[in-house]
Amino acid sequence: MVIVFRQFPVRILIMATFVRRFPVRVLAQAAVSGRCNYCTDQGAPAFSCHPSCIQSRPLPQMRNTIHQLHTTLYQPLKYELRSYRYYSSDSSGLAEDDVNVHYDSLVKRIRNGNIQLIDVREPSELAEFGQITNSIHIPLGDLADALNLPQDKFESKYGHPKPESVDDDIVFHCRSGKRSMTAINIAKEIGYSKARHFPGGWLEWAEKNNLPYA
Ligand SMILES: O=S(=O)([O-])[S-]
Numbered sequence: 379m380v381i382v383f384r385q386f387p388v389r390i391l392i393m394a395t396f397v398r399r400f401p402v403r404v405l406a407q408a409a410v411s412g413r414c415n416y417c418t419d420q421g422a423p424a425f426s427c428h429p430s431c432i433q434s435r436p437l438p439q440m441r442n443t444i445h446q447l448h449t450t451l452y453q454p455l456k457y458e459l460r461s462y463r464y465y466s467s468d469s470s471g472l473a474e475d476d477v478n479v480h481y482d483s484l485v486k487r488i489r490n491g492n493i494q495l496i497d498v499r500e501p502s503e504l505a506e507f508g509q510i511t512n513s514i515h516i517p518l519g520d521l522a523d524a525l526n527l528p529q530d531k532f533e534s535k536y537g538h539p540k541p542e543s544v545d546d547d548i549v550f551h552c553r554s555g556k557r558s559m560t561a562i563n564i565a566k567e568i569g570y571s572k573a574r575h576f577p578g579g580w581l582e583w584a585e586k587n588n589l590p591y592a
Pocket residue numbers: 552553554555556557558579
């Protein structure tokens with residue numbers, strides 16, 4: 379049962395076999411008469427008649443159908459499920475490293491107040507989906523200018539003291555980890571050598587907190 383359900387094409391094959399019963403017909407035909415019922419040459423042996431007849435039999439047609447289902451439905455679904463698993467569970471329990479602060483660490487840091495979380499998404503994304511509490515919003519396009527501002531200007535513009543370049547609690551996040559990776563590189567060029575990111579981004583945060591993220 380497990381094999382049948384895990385292997386989508388096998389399941390389709392079994393279902394199609396059941397519904398159309400065509401192999402039963404073909405096999406019965408071969409067994410009883412040993413002749414092909416599908417070509418005009420009624421005298422031809424069942425499994426060795428003219429190639430064009432073989433091509434037009436249900437078996438190749440169904441193979442094509444299964445192949446199409448496999449490539450158009452199953453493969454994309456498989457990749458979707460893989461990325462869903464990534465966002466929903468892969469980062470759980472992972473330790474922080476020089477680049478990443480994963481979900482569990484992020485939550486602990488937010489609870490303990492030892493994080494400067496910078497959200498680099500666009501304002502429209504925050505308006506539509508929401509924001510992690512106490513994160514500082516600096517859209518990626520403004521990041522370099524922001525990190526080059528003097529302390530007082532940064533604070534009056536972003537409502538938060540400007541992070542120090544030596545701080546090891548700076549964590550960027552975006553929607554799914556790409557822009558926040560770019561943010562790390564921008565910050566490092568300016569001297570923030572310990573900047574890291576939350577790779578799961580808003581997608582993982584929202585998924586784990588039942589928030590919108592579509
Ligand atoms: O937020 S994202 O750049 O990963 S789509």
